[in-house]
Amino acid sequence: MVRRTGGLFRRHNTCCGIDLHCHVVPSRFPTSPGGRDVPGWPSMTAAHECHATVVIDSKPYRTVSNACWAVERRLEAMDRSGIQIQALSPMPELFSYWIEAEAADGLVRHVNDVIATMVTEGGGRFVGLAGLPLQDLDRSLAELTRTVSELGFAGIEIGSNVNGVPIGDERFHPLFAEAERLGAAIFVHAVRPAGTDRLVGPAPLQQVLAYPTDVGLAAASVVTGNVLSRFPGLRIAFSHGGGTFPSLLPRLEQGYETFSSLKETLAERPSAQARRLYVDSLVFEDETLRHLTAIFGEERILIGTDYPFNFSEAEPIARIHNAFQEAALRERLTFANALAFLDIEEEVNE
Template structure:
């Protein structure tokens, strides 16, 4: 399904609205959550506390986690904002705290299935303008693979969103390779988002610094672990993208490249230079800066940068198409970054 086909099918665009972007980084929160399995309390299980007609607060372990608007679960609200900001399609994924990796595995799987079913319902309401990137219980690889098969085979999702770490273990660790192997076989895209980042004890300041500084640091380590863990060597057809512009990885890559040329132990684990492997990764455009966006294209390549916003949260890129237009004058490059690269990453032309 191309962007043009989706636009023609829905007919939802206002007169004069030129909506072409595909947003690979936007989240969903259900309007409500079921009770935990078994009837008793389950540590880490979310609930929702209504605040106003259009806002609610996600509660985890009896503490407010985040206030969210109904744009998280109301299709019409999303579509209106998409029209305004030039977005033709969104890939819907869970708010990262809903991964539930820290929940007992079978209960975590129940949570993932519930959130994925909500995503599927919203995709149906979107009339061709939404696709799904579901969550899976990565704390249990067998359950994660089973849910991956369900969301791709039964729900028709284009792929999966996973965390930058699983309870502190880097995603490049060999124990997760069977999951990635299955994603490659299924042709499922993998979108990596920061979750519960390392190093929070080193930050001085208020809680939002977790999102501002902690997230990109953890994503950078996650991207590095995919290369140093040999994942891309084993699975060359895996389509994997990293949120927040790949975090700090673009800055870490020159050090990794130099270390590769200096330390035999690093060469032993990487038969191919890190800089070459890096150009097989995808990253989103969510860096809030035109110069940094140009740097991402230089590091990862013109075909590997995807439009991403972090919609519908307040800390997001509100003018994503305009940011790309600010950074690049070449029309063909703008088209790649705005929608063509995302079409390839999500395999939309195969629908």
């Protein structure tokens, strides 16, 4: 049995994975404040059977299935893929950093309340990761406290940038300080990435190529911003295997040795800081997954699937079992590492 504040989780031998990276879209959105036109405010329209379309600024943003909000459908999919627990977080576009702060605060609270309801209905199969209106730090700190202290969420999901500002920027230090104090985990997901003007091809390339690039730059900003040196108790994980960061790290290491200004700026060498980050397993290749354990350490890799969207890892347990033969390592990557990251306590039945 595993325990976390607000719920009990019973471990099953046939279904024991913990998926850190899976998203929620509410079945409906509230009307905008006062019914007025708020740029960026989402709405939902019916699509074909079991699907609906998120509409933003009168344009279809994404058609999603009811797996985004239907608890029973999620549980059935989890059982098929061997996932015992999902950490539910908002679809990144619902961060709403670009919406006026007061309106965004209400929208984010609605999404978080939907997640809280799903956690309750899930009977111990879900934990919550809250979105925050990070364009307003005071509102964000209030929502962080509400969701973690009152709703029992395991932590928060934040974007790789906030309206172009990297998350390693010192303006977000109060957020990291409060997350550390509360023991809240932080999951970083790409949102509105830089460089999309450099892509040649159809719109899905934003997810395929630009997302991992932005996540890599976000992880690098946490290292070069000395975030974990300032907040050593912080637990922070990056989606998509840390994106491009594993390839950037050797350059950071060499730069640390080459440029005195970089060595003077960094509190610790980049490779040492990197091994205090977590990353998910969503890289779609066994060899790349093995490479991540060499960079970050075997205790820092977590399952991530991007469920329930199409561009996802359908067989996360099989992926780990194909990549690694050692039973103890498989156990860490599928379950134990996530227990530590989400601060879930396992009870051994005697």
